[in-house]
Amino acid sequence: MMGSSLHKRVHPYSVSDEQGSARWDDKKDIGWKERMEDWKMQQGNLGPAEFDDSADPDMGIVDEARQPLSRKVPIASSKINPYRMVIVTRLVVLALFLRYRILNPVHDAFGLWLTSIICEIWFAFSWILDQFPKWFPIDRETYLDRLSLRYEREGEPNMLAPADVFVSTVDPMKEPPLVTANTVLSILAMDYPVDKISCYISDDGASMCTFEALSETAEFARKWVPFCKKFSIEPRAPEMYFSEKIDYLKDKVQPTFVKERRAMKREYEEFKVRINAMVAKATKVPPGGWIMQDGTPWPGNNTKDHPGMIQVFLGQNGGLDVEGNELPRLVYVSREKRPGFQHHKKAGAMNALVRVSGVLTNAPFMLNLDCDHYLNNSKAVREAMCFLMDPQVGKKVCYVQFPQRFDGIDRHDRYANRNTVFFDINMKGLDGIQGPVYVGTGCVFRRQALYGYEPPKGPKRPRMVSCDCCPCFGSRKKLPKYSKHGANGGPDIHGFDDDKELMKSQMNFEKKFGQSPIFVTSTLMVEGGVPPSSSPAALLKEAIHVISCGYEDKTEWGTELGWIYGSITEDILTGFKMHCRGWRSIYCMPKRPAFKGSAPINLSDRLNQVLRWALGSVEIFFSHHSPVWYGYKAGQLKWLERLAYINTTVYPFTSLPLLAYCTLPAICLLTGKFIMPEISTFASLFFIALFLSIFITGILELRWSGVSIEEWWRNEQFWVIGGVSAHLFAVVQGLLKILAGIDTNFTVTSKASDDEDFEELYAFKWTTLLIPPTTILVINLVGVVAGISDAINNGYQSWGPLFGKLFFAFWVIVHLYPFLKGLMGRQNRTPTIVVIWSVLLASIFSLLWVRIDPFISRTKGPTTKQCGINC
Numbered sequence: 001m002m003g004s005s006l007h008k009r010v011h012p013y014s015v016s017d018e019q020g021s022a023r024w025d026d027k028k029d030i031g032w033k034e035r036m037e038d039w040k041m042q043q044g045n046l047g048p049a050e051f052d053d054s055a056d057p058d059m060g061i062v063d064e065a066r067q068p069l070s071r072k073v074p075i076a077s078s079k080i081n082p083y084r085m086v087i088v089t090r091l092v093v094l095a096l097f098l099r100y101r102i103l104n105p106v107h108d109a110f111g112l113w114l115t116s117i118i119c120e121i122w123f124a125f126s127w128i129l130d131q132f133p134k135w136f137p138i139d140r141e142t143y144l145d146r147l148s149l150r151y152e153r154e155g156e157p158n159m160l161a162p163a164d165v166f167v168s169t170v171d172p173m174k175e176p177p178l179v180t181a182n183t184v185l186s187i188l189a190m191d192y193p194v195d196k197i198s199c200y201i202s203d204d205g206a207s208m209c210t211f212e213a214l215s216e217t218a219e220f221a222r223k224w225v226p227f228c229k230k231f232s233i234e235p236r237a238p239e240m241y242f243s244e245k246i247d248y249l250k251d252k253v254q255p256t257f258v259k260e261r262r263a264m265k266r267e268y269e270e271f272k273v274r275i276n277a278m279v280a281k282a283t284k285v286p287p288g289g290w291i292m293q294d295g296t297p298w299p300g301n302n303t304k305d306h307p308g309m310i311q312v313f314l315g316q317n318g319g320l321d322v323e324g325n326e327l328p329r330l331v332y333v334s335r336e337k338r339p340g341f342q343h344h345k346k347a348g349a350m351n352a353l354v355r356v357s358g359v360l361t362n363a364p365f366m367l368n369l370d371c372d373h374y375l376n377n378s379k380a381v382r383e384a385m386c387f388l389m390d391p392q393v394g395k396k397v398c399y400v401q402f403p404q405r406f407d408g409i410d411r412h413d414r415y416a417n418r419n420t421v422f423f424d425i426n427m428k429g430l431d432g433i434q435g436p437v438y439v440g441t442g443c444v445f446r447r448q449a450l451y452g453y454e455p456p457k458g459p460k461r462p463r464m465v466s467c468d469c470c471p472c473f474g475s476r477k478k479l480p481k482y483s484k485h486g487a488n489g490g491p492d493i494h495g496f497d498d499d500k501e502l503m504k505s506q507m508n509f510e511k512k513f514g515q516s517p518i519f520v521t522s523t524l525m526v527e528g529g530v531p532p533s534s535s536p537a538a539l540l541k542e543a544i545h546v547i548s549c550g551y552e553d554k555t556e557w558g559t560e561l562g563w564i565y566g567s568i569t570e571d572i573l574t575g576f577k578m579h580c581r582g583w584r585s586i587y588c589m590p591k592r593p594a595f596k597g598s599a600p601i602n603l604s605d606r607l608n609q610v611l612r613w614a615l616g617s618v619e620i621f622f623s624h625h626s627p628v629w630y631g632y633k634a635g636q637l638k639w640l641e642r643l644a645y646i647n648t649t650v651y652p653f654t655s656l657p658l659l660a661y662c663t664l665p666a667i668c669l670l671t672g673k674f675i676m677p678e679i680s681t682f683a684s685l686f687f688i689a690l691f692l693s694i695f696i697t698g699i700l701e702l703r704w705s706g707v708s709i710e711e712w713w714r715n716e717q718f719w720v721i722g723g724v725s726a727h728l729f730a731v732v733q734g735l736l737k738i739l740a741g742i743d744t745n746f747t748v749t750s751k752a753s754d755d756e757d758f759e760e761l762y763a764f765k766w767t768t769l770l771i772p773p774t775t776i777l778v779i780n781l782v783g784v785v786a787g788i789s790d791a792i793n794n795g796y797q798s799w800g801p802l803f804g805k806l807f808f809a810f811w812v813i814v815h816l817y818p819f820l821k822g823l824m825g826r827q828n829r830t831p832t833i834v835v836i837w838s839v840l841l842a843s844i845f846s847l848l849w850v851r852i853d854p855f856i857s858r859t860k861g862p863t864t865k866q867c868g869i870n871c
């Protein structure tokens with residue numbers, strides 16, 4: 001087994017013999033129980049009255065340290081109340097409108113009328129799903145200085161909780177090692193005690209290139225990290241730091257800065273050249289497979305059939321940085337892959353990291369990042385700790401989610417890549433209910449929440465003293481059931497004196513967590529850490545064991561534990577399970593964005609990404625975890641939160657009515673029929689009222705959220721574009737999958753390296769996703785031309801009814817405009833295949849309608865040709 005851990009530059013792993021005075025568990029002679037108690041006391045579990053501050057000379061600081069670490073900032077009532085009023089009004093208007101529509105069928109176009117009315121009812125329903133979870137939006141504020149006062153007292157060991165950082169990568173060609181290296185460097189350089197941070201990289205591609213790049217990155221970190229800390233630079237990802245176009249001398253006082261920065265930039269450029277050389281070399285696999293620097297073959301030469309690999313860099317025994325300080329641990333992990341075993345993509349990779357980190361470091365919190373999401377704010381983890389370590393609110397918090405922010409998106413954000421409407425409106429809304437959904441990256445988890453436990457029950461105010469002998473926490477009784485902690489936060493591993501009990505619970509635990517006694521024991525250490533007695537070699541051996549591909553067989557991994565399997569959007573499912581168990585999550589938006597990543601900016605890649613998300617949602621919708629029917633028994637999921645989860649799984653289905661609704665105007669224009677009867681002045685009031693209420697909710701929403709009107713409009717446009725392409729395909733593929741078992745293959749999105757001219761934006765790749773929107777666009781344009789020429793031929797009286805139809809057609813065209821731009825590419829060149837297909841479909845379609853109901857017959861002469869003469 002050990003043979004599969006890598007030998008190149010092996011640093012004997014050690015956790016137990018730490019010396020540093022800042023180590024939170026350096027009182028190693030005290031037992032676990034005492035240490036836990038101790039920590040709890042320090043966390044401020046004592047009520048304010050019991051706090052003994054006579055010993056502390058600085059009363060002011062003590063007072064400050066007792067203050068809450070964060071605060072809810074409600075949205076101003078002058079902004080939120082009008083918003084709510086308009087929502088209610090809109091609901092009433094909508095009901096009146098639908099009533100009118102149902103009671104007034106169009107007899108000569110019954111089919112059109114019926115279709116449109118079904119669509120409208122569905123739109124109304126999906127609006128409700130989207131709207132009501134935004135009833136209680138909130139903002140939050142954190143107090144980093146209080147966190148520091150409370151847990152980082154001078155002369156005492158640092159009490160901040162350790163955090164394990166997980167980074168996932170799979171394909172070095174699409175996810176360039178330089179991007180991953182930057183992410184890793186930003187993590188290693190974060191503003192947090194180094195001995196409390198460990199960074200785990202999961203390499204699902206088992207790529208030697210990724211491995212060697214990481215080894216190189218570890219070396220470069222020895223220079224980069226002290227530089228960042230010395231000059232407090234931001235961001236701490238070198239690529240982004242050196243490409244910032246701001247005045248880098250602002251606020252800098254040290255005279256050596258300019259010189260050192262210049263030297264550092266040189267170093268980074270050399271580093272970059274080395275990484276690029278590795279990548280260039282890696283494009284062609286040598287005939288005999290890759291050979292490591294020590295001459296042995298790379299164990300991951302067959303990416304689908306290879307042993308598990310772990311390599312520890314840096315950390316306690318990994319040498320110091322150039323200034324003589326320790327660096328955080330960096331661990332390369334590539335889980336075992338064998339044919340015939342499901343690997344469950346990112347979710348499987350994350351679960352492997354949960355176990356490896358449980359064995360090696362067992363931090364009570366873990367930060368999850370995609371390889372392209374670097375730490376943009378070096379205090380991000382501290383921000384999260386303001387919630388997770390808060391003695392009042394913390395215990396029930398399963399994770400702290402940060403918004404995703406992006407670099408390298410075109411200024412106008414043509415395809416709504418930034419997703420601001422979701423991140424600044426919907427997520428803030430959820431934060432006021434039971435917490436934001438987990439979006440896959442930029443999230444700090446509580447380890448215990450990932451282990452499938454429920455949040456601690458009991459009074460909101462923490463108990464004064466916790467006592468393990470007291471029957472109310474009877475860990476001896478509760479432990480075998482292992483699903484609930486006592487009110488004091490967790491079971492106590494020293495609670496056994498009966499061997500039989502111990503054996504029984506041991507068996508239960510192994511059924512749940514798998515056959516690793518060391519890992520199982522680690523799950524019981526609620527406050528983290530590894531047993532002081534364990535030897536590094538044994539731990540490493542166990543770490544290899546827990547990433548073997550059969551490890552999860554007959555356990556609860558992926559069903560109840562860790563990242564949940566069963567959907568390509570594992571993130572939604574994982575967060576959903578936690579909320580169902582009664583946890584709450586927190587949305588944290590520091591002023592300086594905590595993390596930044598890249599997004600696919602060209603049309604085809606973007607549509608494919610959206611397709612993947614939508615398919616994931618459809619999968620969840622049809623699964624046993626569907627928020628429509630899952631989790632009522634526990635009764636822990638708040639109903640508005642459920643509504644939001646239902647919305648995230650049913651939204652792809654809106655593509656069907658949307659598709660119908662987008663073709664209706666064209667049909668109407670071509671046939672001369674309309675979805676509504678001639679309307680009276682009274683009825684037109686409904687329309688105006690509905691239109692106004694939609695408009696005003698939009699405006700008021702933008703007012704409380706601070707989202708700009710342009711961002712909102714891009715979102716609307718992309719809702720239609722994605723709706724009639726990606727979401728539509730997702731529904732079809734999802735149905736194929738459950739009905740016929742046909743699976744779709746997806747690859748990761750490529751992480752473009754920054755380029756100035758946005759070449760990427762104009763890159764065009766052919767995909768079938770483009771056909772439906774193009775067709776819709778073409779038939780609507782044809783419809784507009786036909787409708788106008790028809791009206792010209794028929795004189796004045798026909799302009800009235802035409803107006804309504806043209807309005808709908810323009811609505812469609814305007815929404816699809818960015819799509820049209822995308823089709824044109826930079827050189828205004830549309831790939832012929834798209835044109836051919838769309839023109840073909842559009843003309844078949846138009847001809848069909850013209851034949852069935854030729855409006856030309858009503859007019860005397862041919863239409864278009866005479867137009868020129870008549871005008």
Ligand SMILES: O=c1ccn([C@@H]2O[C@H](COP(=O)(O)OP(=O)(O)O[C@H]3O[C@H](CO)[C@@H](O)[C@H](O)[C@H]3O)[C@@H](O)[C@H]2O)c(=O)[nH]1
Nearest residue numbers: 168169170204345346349370371440441568569571748749
């Ligand atoms: O077999 C695999 C496949 C993917 N990944 C990683 O998963 C992450 C996400 O993949 P990406 O192609 O970048 O997907 P995006 O659409 O950009 O990702 C968003 O949506 C995904 C699905 O909801 C989430 O998993 C991501 O965290 C979230 O950022 C990347 O770090 C990959 O390296 C693996 O580790 N193993």
Ligand SMILES: [Mn+2]
Nearest residue numbers: 370372598749
């Ligand atoms: Mn991504």
